[in-house]
Amino acid sequence: MKGIEAIPGWAALPVALLLVLGASIVLIGAFGLVRLPLFYQRIHGPAITVTLGAACLLLASTIYFTVAQSRLVIHEILIGVFIFLTAPVVTMTIVRAAVYRDLRARKHDSGATAGEVYVIPEQPDEEVPGRR
Numbered sequence: 001m002k003g004i005e006a007i008p009g010w011a012a013l014p015v016a017l018l019l020v021l022g023a024s025i026v027l028i029g030a031f032g033l034v035r036l037p038l039f040y041q042r043i044h045g046p047a048i049t050v051t052l053g054a055a056c057l058l059l060a061s062t063i064y065f066t067v068a069q070s071r072l073v074i075h076e077i078l079i080g081v082f083i084f085l086t087a088p089v090v091t092m093t094i095v096r097a098a099v100y101r102d103l104r105a106r107k108h109d110s111g112a113t114a115g116e117v118y119v120i121p122e123q124p125d126e127e128v129p130g131r132r
Contacts, residue, residue, distance in 0.1 A: 004064070008067070011064070014060070015063050016060075019060045021056045022053045022055070024053075025049050025050075025056060026054070028049055029045065029053060032046050032049065033046045038114075040111045040112070047087060047088075055084075058083075061076045098112070099112045099118055103118055108120060
C-alpha cells in the first residue's frame with residue numbers, strides 16, 4: 001500500500017485537514033472526560049464530541065482509500081452508520097442505569113436531580129415489596 005505521498009494534492013489536503021480536525025475534536029472530548037466533575041457531565045460532553053471526531057476521521061479515511069485504490073470505498077460509511085446508531089443508545093442506557101442507581105441509593109449530591117426531572121423521595125416506598 002502506498003503512503004499519503006502517493007495520492008494527489010487535491011485529495012491529500014482534505015484528508016490531512018479532516019485528520020487534524022477529527023483528532024482535535026476527539027482530544028477535546030478526552031479533556032472533557034478528565035476535567036468535568038460529575039458522571040452525568042462526563043458522559044454528555046465526550047459522547048457528542050467523540051462522535052463528531054469519529055465522523056471526521058471516517059470521512060478522511062473514505063477519501064484516502066477511494067483515491068488510493070481508484071474505486072469507491074464505503075466501508076467507513078457502514079462503520080459511521082453503526083456508530084451513529086449505537087452511540088446514543090448506549091449513552092442513554094448508561095445514564096439511565098446511573099440515575100436509577102443514584103435514586104435508589106438516595107445520593108443527593110450525585111447530580112441525578114440536577115435537571116429537576118427526577119426527585120429523590122424522602123420516605124421509602126412502602127407499597128413495593130422488598131424496598132425499604
